[in-house]
Amino acid sequence: MAALGVLLAAAPVVRAQTPAGTPVPAPTAAVAGSDDPVGAGDKVVLRVWREPTWSDAYPVDATGFATLPRIGPMHVAGLAPRALRDSVRARLAVYLREPVVDVIVLRRVAVLGAVRKPDVLFVEPVSTVRDLIAQAGGIDEEGDPNRIEIVRDGERVRLGRWNDIQSTVAPVRSGDQIVVGRKGWFARNALAAVSSAAVAVSVLVSAFRR
Structure with a gap:
């Protein structure tokens, strides 16, 4: 039963700086869920701060690839969510200065x-x-x-x-x-069984009275 418990990974809070040096809000949780690796058939929910068009749910195909914005096809199967987040953040750093990235694996x-x-x-x-x-x-x-x-x-x-x-x-x-x-069966048919028994008893009582 222990294997079926929730495996929560405590992720560090990530803070980024805008070019002007103003701190931007960090996600409430950098990674939500367990550290079990991503598998084929999962969905990767990517949230990039201030980039709504990059934020969406991306399916992982049978070969373990997900097509992510600005990154393209990326082999994500086998990566733990935190490792995936760090890899995505590093790749998006080509386009954004210290990107704030949140990854959830569905x-x-x-x-x-x-x-x-x-x-x-x-x-x-x-x-x-x-x-x-x-x-x-x-x-x-x-x-x-x-x-x-x-x-x-x-x-x-x-x-x-x-x-x-x-x-x-x-x-x-x-x-x-x-x-x-x-x-x-009895629990599913209890009413019918009781009704049938009542009918049978009624018939027997009537027969004995004759």
């Missing part, structure tokens, strides 16, 4: 099973299991909140009862799957 996570809108989501590593299930429309009528698993690298890890799932538990790796299991 992880590709699937939410499957008994949810209303199963989907593949791009999320920050700090997103919790509850956050992701909510983005998938919540647990549907047949879902069992006490049967939630994370599938990672082919291994299933049961998270336990819903009330015991800590808000800090988050999938921080691309390719993770959150699977919400369904209730057992």
Whole structure:
């Protein structure tokens, strides 16, 4: 379970100077999320201070490249977010004086099973299991909140009862799957089973009265 906890990287605050020497605001966090390396299928969110046209989300293709503004195709797979930020900042220094750069890597996570809108989501590593299930429309009528698993690298890890799932538990790796299991047959058909039993009892009572 420890492998599924949030791995937060404390990043230093970055300050830059304008040509006139006036300090510019630094991002609230230079890098948000874990130090897990960027993977194919992720999205790199790049924010460059005072350069809105350079700030956007850039997909990482199957070969591990992302096409970034002013930089062009850059092999980003395998880089930790902080290393990626530093590399981007160094390359943009050709065009800007001491650029202030913020990089967030959105992880590709699937939410499957008994949810209303199963989907593949791009999320920050700090997103919790509850956050992701909510983005998938919540647990549907047949879902069992006490049967939630994370599938990672082919291994299933049961998270336990819903009330015991800590808000800090988050999938921080691309390719993770959150699977919400369904209730057992009796739980899903309890009303029908009770109704059928009531009908059967009524028929038997009527038969004995004859």
